Amino acid sequence: xxxxxxxxxxxxxxxxxxxxxxxxxxxxxxxxxxxxxxxxxxxxxxxxxxxxxxxxxxxxxxxxxxxxxxxxxxxxxxxxxxxxxxxxxxxxxxxxxxxxxxxxxxxxxxxxxxxxxxxxxxxxxxxxxxxxxxxxxxxxxxxxxxxxxxxxxxxxxxxxxxxxxxxxxxxxxxxxxxxxxxxxxxxxxxxxxxxxxxxxxxxxxxxxxxxxxxxxxxxxxxxxxxxxxxxxxxxxxxxxxxxxxxxxxxxxxxxxxxxxxxxxxxxxxxxxxxxxxxxxxxxxxxxxxxxxxxxxxxxxxxxxxxxxxxxxxxxxxxxxxxxxxxxxxxxxxxxxxxxxxxxxxxxxxxxxxxxxxxxxxxxxxxxx
Numbered sequence: 001x002x003x004x005x006x007x008x009x010x011x012x013x014x015x016x017x018x019x020x021x022x023x024x025x026x027x028x029x030x031x032x033x034x035x036x037x038x039x040x041x042x043x044x045x046x047x048x049x050x051x052x053x054x055x056x057x058x059x060x061x062x063x064x065x066x067x068x069x070x071x072x073x074x075x076x077x078x079x080x081x082x083x084x085x086x087x088x089x090x091x092x093x094x095x096x097x098x099x100x101x102x103x104x105x106x107x108x109x110x111x112x113x114x115x116x117x118x119x120x121x122x123x124x125x126x127x128x129x130x131x132x133x134x135x136x137x138x139x140x141x142x143x144x145x146x147x148x149x150x151x152x153x154x155x156x157x158x159x160x161x162x163x164x165x166x167x168x169x170x171x172x173x174x175x176x177x178x179x180x181x182x183x184x185x186x187x188x189x190x191x192x193x194x195x196x197x198x199x200x201x202x203x204x205x206x207x208x209x210x211x212x213x214x215x216x217x218x219x220x221x222x223x224x225x226x227x228x229x230x231x232x233x234x235x236x237x238x239x240x241x242x243x244x245x246x247x248x249x250x251x252x253x254x255x256x257x258x259x260x261x262x263x264x265x266x267x268x269x270x271x272x273x274x275x276x277x278x279x280x281x282x283x284x285x286x287x288x289x290x291x292x293x294x295x296x297x298x299x300x301x302x303x304x305x306x307x308x309x310x311x312x313x314x315x316x317x318x319x320x321x322x323x324x325x326x327x328x329x330x331x332x333x334x335x336x337x338x339x340x341x342x343x344x345x346x347x348x349x350x351x352x353x354x355x356x357x358x359x360x361x362x363x364x365x366x367x368x
Contacts, residue, residue, distance in 0.1 A: 026085055027049075027052060027082045027085050027092060028082060028085065029082050029083060029084065029085070030081065030082060030102075031081070031082045032079055032080070032081050032082075032099050032102055033049050033052070033055070033079070033080060033081075033082060033092075033094070034049075034050075034077060034078070034079055035047030035048055035049045035050075035055055035077070035078060035079075035080060035094070036048045036050070036075060036076070036077055037072055037073065037074050037075060037076040037077075037078060038054075038074065039074065040072045040073070040074070043058055043059060043062070044056055044057065044058035044059075044062070045057045045058070045062060045072060045096075046091075047078065047080060047094065049092060052092065053090075053091065053092060054091045054092065055080065055091060055092040055093075055094045056087070056089075056091045056092070056093060056094060057080055057094045057095060057096055060097065061083065061094070061095035061096060061097050061098065062096055062097070063096065063097055078096070079096075079099045079103070080094035080095060080096055080099050081094065081095045081096075081098035081099035081102055082094060082095075083095050083098070101183075102183070104135050104136060104137060105137075105181065105183035107135055108134065108135060108137065108178060108181040108183075108188060109181045109183075111134075111178050111181075112177075112178035112179070112180075112181045115177055115194075116177065116178075117175050117176070117177060117195050118134055118175070118176055118177070118178070118190070119173055119174070119175055120132040120133065120134055120139075120173065120174060120176055120190075121133070121171065121172070121173055121174075122141075122169045122170050122171065122172050122173075122174060123138075123170065124170065125163065125166035125167045125169065125170055126163070126166075127159050127162060127163050127166075128140075128142060128143060129141050129142040129143045129144075129145070129146075129166070130146075130166060130169060130170075130174075132174070132176065132190060134178070134188065134190070137186075137188050138188065139176075139178070139188035139189065139190045140188065140189050140190070141174070141176060141189075141190050141191070141192060142189065142191075143162070143166070145179070145189075145190070145191035145192055145193055145194065146192050146193060147192045147193045147195075147196065148193070148218075148228070148232070148234040150169065150174070150192065151219075152165035152166065153218060153219020153220070153221065153226055153256075154219075154221070174192050175192065175195045176190040176191060176192050176194075176195065177190060177191055177194040177195050178190050179191045179194060196232075197270065200232075200233075200270050201269075201270060203230065203231055203232070203233055204233070204267060204269075204270055204272065207233075207264055207267060207272065208264065209264055209265065209266070209267065210263065210264065210265075211263070211264045212261055212262070212263050212264075212279070213227075213229040213230060213235075213261070213262055213263075213264065213274070214229060214259065214260070214261045214262075215227045215228050215229025215230070215259070215260070215262070216228050216229075216257055216258070216259050216260075217254055217255065217256050217257060217258045217259075217260065218234060218256065219256065220250050220251050220254060220255070220256060221250070222239075222249060222250070223238060223239055224236050224237050224238040224239045224241070224242065224250060225237050225242070225250050225254055227260065227262055227274055229262075233272065234272070235262070235264070235272035235273060235274040236271075236272070236273060236274065237262055237273075237274045237275060237276055238273065241265070241273075241274065241275035241276060241277055241278070242254075242276050242277060243276065243277050244277050244280065244282060244283055244284060244316065245315075245316050246316075260276065261276075261279060262274035262275060262276050262279070263275050263276075263278050263279055265278065283316055284316060284317065284353070284356050285353055287314070287316060287317050288317065288351060288353055288358070291313075291317075291348055291351060291358070292348065292351070293348055293349065293350065293351055294347065294348065294349075295347070295348045296345055296346070296347050296348075296365060297313055297345070297346055297347075297348060297360075298313075298343060298344070298345055298346075299311035299312055299313045299319065299343065299344065299346050299360070300312050300341065300342070300343045301338045301339065301340050301341065301342050301343075301344065302318070302340065302341075303340065304334045304335055304338070304340060305334070306333075306334075307322060307323055308320055308321050308322040308323045308325070308326065308334055309321045309326070309334045309338050311344075311346060311360055313358070317358070318358065319346065319348070319358035319359065319360040320357070320358070320359060320360065321338075321346060321360045321361065321362055322359070325349070325359075325360065325361040325362060325363055325364070326338065326362050326363060327362070327363050327366075328363050328366075328367075337362070338362070344362065344365075345365050346360040346361060346362055346365060347360065347361045347362075347364040347365050348360060349361045349364065
């Protein structure tokens with residue numbers, strides 16, 4: 001290391017500000033300044049901050065990956081971050097360490113703005129996502145930001161099973177883009193699916209509502225099935241769009257890797273909604289032709305809800321008896337009037353074919 005005496009007659013910050021005609025800019029904490037090395041000691045380095053004054057870096061603030069104390073020479077140009085604009089000796093208190101951190105976050109910010117694709121290793125996994133490291137900073141890859149290839153398709157959203165899938169990715173290399181870089185909160189969030197968003201949008205733009213596609217079931221969950229089709233596309237068939245009849249759970253009818261056809265019914269950004277049942281005639285429209293408003297029918301109570309009771313007239317034909325149609329008296333709980341499994345007579349009061357809605361009344365039968 002080099003250690004020399006400082007002979008330059010530096011004034012304090014207060015002296016400079018008090019000088020006539022002074023237009024000096026006072027550095028603020030957090031500012032990054034360039035300085036010329038004047039001396040290198042064991043525990044401190046003095047810098048000439050041109051046009052401002054003398055700066056000093058000492059102790060733990062000396063250590064940064066980009067500035068190696070043993071390699072510093074008098075005359076070197078270096079960057080340091082301001083800790084205090086003036087210490088008790090009248091010098092600027094500086095930090096190599098903090099300046100290094102700021103440069104790291106500045107680089108991360110630049111990578112985010114340029115949408116650079118970064119190849120990084122998966123280090124850890126938790127129930128919310130995966131941990132990575134970029135430029136020495138730990139980052140988080142949320143489950144929601146995984147590509148369709150890596151997104152865990154787990155039945156009923158079992159968090160323990162999701163974690164098992166996520167842990168299987170530890171050690172693998174993923175391509176990601178930075179979507180949040182917040183130096184103040186030291187928050188770094190990355191996305192895998194963002195790396196292919198533009199290409200995905202281009203593919204989705206070619207699709208049309210009503211188009212029939214063929215693909216392979218990539219996942220089964222309690223709310224539907226995922227279908228991979230075309231060139232790396234994936235859509236969801238919601239449980240309500242699987243069949244015209246009521247389904248308890250998709251796994252009762254389908255299995256992963258099964259090949260099926262589906263119709264595109266909705267496209268919202270990169271989210272594709274599909275339907276299987278719309279490839280078949282709606283049996284409800286044919287069945288309902290035998291019923292008309294005012295008709296008295298026999299039905300079985302199959303489910304009670306706070307707002308009324310669902311009644312089955314025949315397979316695939318159901319009606320709702322709203323609470324106000326159960327009795328002439330106020331009904332606080334449908335179980336006060338009807339019981340699941342009981343067959344009773346009801347009067348049809350509304351039919352809405354397109355919505356598959358059939359309105360029934362019990363009190364209208366009692367009044368007749």
